[in-house]
Amino acid sequence: MTRLPEFHAAKWDEPLVMEMGRPGGRGQLFPAPEPEVAEAVGTGLIPAAMARKDRPELPEITEFEAQRHYLHLSQMTLGMMGISLFGTCTMKYNSKTAEYATLRPELAEVHPYQHPDTLQGVLEIIHDFDVILRSLSGMDQFIFQAGGGADAAYTMATVARAYWADRGLLGQRTEMVTSVQAHPCNPATAAAAGFTVVNLPLEDNGYPSLDALKAAVSDKTALIMINNPDDMGIYNPEIKEWVRIAKEAGALCFYDHANFNGVMGKLCARELGFDACMFMLHKTFGAPKGGGGPAVGAFGCSDELAPYLPCPVVVKNGDRYELDDDRPKSAGKVREYWGNVPQVVKAYAWARAMGAEGIELASDISVVANNYMDKKLAEIPGLAISNPDVTQRRMEMTRWSLGPLTEETGVGTADFANRMADYGIDPWWMSHEPWIVPEPFTPEAGELWSKEDIDHWIAVVAQIAQEARENPELVKTAPHNQPVAQLKGDAFEDPEKWAMTWRAYKRKVAGDTATQGVA
Amino acid sequence: MRIGLIVNPVAGLGGAVGLKGTDGPDTVAEALRRGANPQAGARTRLALERLAARCPGADLSVAPGPLGADWAEGSPLTLDIAHMPAASGTGRDTQLAVEAMRDASLIVFAGGDGTARDVAAALPEGAAMLGIPCGVKMHSGVFAVSPGAAGALLADLVSAPDRIAWNDAAEVMDIDEDALRAGVLAPRLYGLARVPVARRLMQASKGGPRMDSAEALTAAAQEVAHNMTPGTLYIIGPGTSAGAVMRAAGHAPTTLGTDALLDGAVVARDARASELEALASDRPVRIVLGVTGQQGFLLGRGNQQISPALIARAGREGLIVLATEEKLASLAQPRLWVDTGVPDLDTALSGYIRVRTGAGRLTMMRVGAS
Known part of the structure; x- marks a missing residue:
């Protein structure tokens, strides 16, 4: 039997940062501008109407106090540095090497609106990684605009919408078919794009039956969205037949590769007949996650769907890399710019470090x-x-x-x-x-x-x-060895107990009447 | 909050000796003859031990003797024994015990569906109930998952009420035992009750806020009500799911019976088959149905007012079925069942049907002939 070490989390009786410090406390003392600078810049940069009348309400603490405060907070957070076998999240080590790569000025100090001539290195990485994902999926084009898996599912929903609208069939193809065990982002994004959601229940073998699929698809089906394996961990061996039935009904087929880790390098979405798929770079491809992002849902599709992709698409033209914005059938953006590029670079570093054999072995x-x-x-x-x-x-x-x-x-x-x-x-x-x-x-x-x-x-x-x-x-009654005891459930459901800002905290928790009635 | 405890000492007797239930004195006698051992008392003790471990001095009203007090003997709980007429050994005892504890806002009972029905029938307005599972049949949504869980729930109610939420519409179901012994599963809805449920004390660490399936069902009902076709007779079956469509159309449902709507107006309440057939006349007919929990019955159980003739008129396409995704997920098998009494009609209804679980949200369910 494994011996369990004794453990107790750090517990600091830490005040809120707004409650700390003293008048005049400060972290940095900025020098006054040199006379030449002052003269060149002039005064009155901020129009009088826009200049604030009162000093901002900011904590007045030293740099050291700020650092100590946030160190204490971090010590009181369990974080993801324990043993975290957090299913559906595919927890991976995020290498420091990849992290350092993204801190280099060639990446950290560029902007997507720069002229592409000055962005060739970044664009090359994006394109090369696109090619790597093509080889893992058989798709013809990837984009990285989606800020996560759900965003990529939404990309599929909007691409499908544009595809059917282009054929004049959007009024007829109104339904999206999925499994009750698919990730909830599939029905949610399809519904957000205006499709009716048709769920298939899990039947005897732990996945939906072909009979249910046959009964569900028709000339109303716009697309199917499916994971395989799903979160039960069962691989649906009938998946090829699934795709055949859906295509026979004319539907588009989307492979949600959220659970790609068990099948990396073992199968190819396009060979199974899928029209599109998505990978989560912050899971499967070793880029960090948590805190709600940044994340990347890499969305890939066939040539047939490529005209409907959100813009811009990174393309290689001879020896040059370009941003293709001229796509009149594009479904429109799902997010700004080209996506969370540092995450793409980290995923690229992971894929290059692993190699094709390493990826299969990891699986x-x-x-x-x-x-x-x-x-x-x-x-x-x-x-x-x-x-x-x-x-x-x-x-x-x-x-x-x-x-x-x-x-x-x-x-x-x-x-x-x-x-x-x-x-x-x-x-x-x-x-x-x-x-x-x-x-x-x-x-x-x-x-x-x-x-x-x-x-x-x-x-x-x-x-x-x-x-x-x-x-x-x-x-x-757990936890007992953590800085915070069990939270009272009713607070989650009562907006009057939520305080996301200092102002809300003063009003709701500290009972400050001056802020009553202020949002 | 005042808590009352009632034990049905013969609950569950029939199960171990193959009697499918213990309704009525003859069955009790037969079960005892077959050598059944009473379980309810011991299971009540388990629940009370769990409560006493956390809340030793907690107040509890108990029915006298084997109906309650006997099983709390020696417990550190503070007991108040209710006065009631001498026990008769029938379900009437349960009802009299509820009446003797009028000041209790929660009645905890040890029993099965039959006991739940007796408690629900006598429960004062606004009071809640909670079952310590001891019966053979437990299809009602009023039971804790185990005696220990019932005890933990009570301890939370006494010492940490923020861990408790309330469900005001838990279904009290029962099954006709004679029919069951003859091989027919016939669940029926007897009423709705208020029950305490354990809050899931967790933050959504991933996946965002959870979908409120009751809200989703209300939305589905609104969609159905909004899209009703003029001139079509809508028959609204029993249960809360079908009743939601009545509510969405602006009417209070009968819930335990069958209603009908025509052009937005109620044209029948708690109607019989003949009445509905007359209303149907030569109009198109659609039938709004819920699903019975656990067994997944659509037709032929507790809604026989919807006659084979009406069902045939509506056809499979004319059935509008509503259920929450949770209810569908908790079915014993991923199937719905029909037993209209007409084999050909049952066959015609077999296959897959679209169950509405939300607005613009459907689940395909396989329908089989019972």
């Missing part, structure tokens, strides 16, 4: 690691694998259920997640809604974590399962 390791984990988790009483009758091996992650343990002890998956933090482990990922199995959790080991890390993680799960039986209240 194998992620599947082996998950199957090892499945075997170990099955030894813990009270845990149940989803679709227990499916004999097919799971891919890079598996949906598990805490159902039996919850029935026995009343301890559920959210309680587990809270308690994991007490062992310095990042809370696990449960499931997207709706929950198809009771009290779900979804671990994903990926190729990063060592066997020792995985054993450690499983030992924590086993320990909490034991605690659930012996002292369920300990788990239900």
Whole structure:
């Protein structure tokens, strides 16, 4: 049995930065401009009507105090530096080398509105990475404008809309077909683009049946959007037939490659018949994520759909790289400029470092690691694998259920997640809604974590399962070793308790009447 | 908040000895003859131990003797034994016990669907109920997942009420046991009850805010109401999902019975088949239906007022089915069932049907003949 180290997170009784400091406290003392500079610039740069009358309400603290404050806050954050087998997120190490590459002035100090002649290096990287993704998918063109997976799904929805409008069939092709287990961004973005969402339920084999698909598609179907494997970890072996049926009905087919890690280099979306796909560079391709971004959903499609891509598209013309903005059928932008280019550079660095063989090997390791984990988790009483009758091996992650343990002890998956933090482990990922199995959790080991890390993680799960039986209240009232105790649930649902700004904090928490009635 | 406890000491007796349920004194006698061991008391103890571990002095009103107090004996909880007429060994005891605890705003009961029905029937307006699962049949949405979970929920109610949310429309269902013994599953909705539910105390770490499926269902109902065709008779089946369409059209639904709308107006309430057939006359007919929880029945269970003739008039295309995605996900099998009594009609209804789960949001569900 793995020995679990004792752990307690740092706890600082840290005030808000606005409550710190003293009048006159400051971090920097800026010198007055030299007389020549002052003369050249002149005074009155800011029109009187626009100049503020009062001093801004800013914390008056020294640079050192500011640094110490934020260091304390960072120490109180569990972050993603524990062992994080956070399913559907494909946690990977974000190399410092790639980080440094993006800090170079050739990237850090350029602007997308510069003349392309001065951007040839960046454009070359974007184009070369496009080519790498083409080789992994069989698509004909990639763009990186989408700021995440959901943005890329929305790109698909808008491209499909433009495609059908161009054919005069948008009034007829009004439906998008997907699986109930597809990532919720697929139905959400299709709905946002105006399509009616048709969900297929999971049936006996853990994925939707061909019969359901046949009943769902018709001359009203604009597109299908599908993951494979989905979050249950089951690869749908009928996927080629799926695409054939959908295409027979005239629909476009989009492969959401959110769960690409288990099949990298093993299959090719275009060979399966898909018209488009997307990769998440901040997951599968080793670029960082978290904090809501920056992220990149790399969207790729066939030549047939390429005219509808958002602009600009980076293209190679002879030895020159250009930004192609002249695409009259373009669906329009989903985001500004060319996307989060530093993330593209990091993903490019990852792909180049791994090489084609390395990428395939990483895929194998992620599947082996998950199957090892499945075997170990099955030894813990009270845990149940989803679709227990499916004999097919799971891919890079598996949906598990805490159902039996919850029935026995009343301890559920959210309680587990809270308690994991007490062992310095990042809370696990449960499931997207709706929950198809009771009290779900979804671990994903990926190729990063060592066997020792995985054993450690499983030992924590086993320990909490034991605690659930012996002292369920300990788990239900967790976390205990973190700077913040369990949050009261009602605060999440009461906007009167939310304070996102200092002004809102003063009004709602400190009861400052001067700010009452101010948004 | 005052909490009352009632135990149905014979709940669940029929299950282990293959009787499918324990409704009525004859079944109880038969179960005991077959050697069944009462479970409800021991399961109640489990729940109370969980409550007492966290809230040792918590106040509890209990029904006397085997209806409650016996199972709390020795517990550190502060017990107040309610006065009520001597037990008769029938469901009437449960109802009398609820009436004896009029001041309780939550009745905790140990039993199954039959007990839930008895509690719901006697429960004062505004009061809530919570089941410690002990029955053979538990199709109602009023049960905790286990005795321990019921105890934990009670402890939260007493010591950490912010962990609790309330559902005002949990379905009280029951199944006709005689029919079940004859091999027919016949669930029926008996009413709606207020129940405490554990809040999921978690932040959405990924994926943003969760979809409120009840809101989504309301939106689906509004879409149906908005797109109703003039001159078509809309038959609104029992249940909250179908009832949402009535509400969206501006009318209060019967909920336990079948209503009908024509050109936006209510033309029948809690109607019988003959009444609906007369209304249908030569008009086009569409039928708005919900799905029974867990079993997934569409037609032929609890909605027999919608006769085969009406169903045949509507056809599969004329059925408008509403359900939340959660309800569909929690079905015992990913299937819906029909049992209209006319085999050819059942066959004609088989295949896939589009269930509305939100505005512009559908789920394909396989329909089978029961």
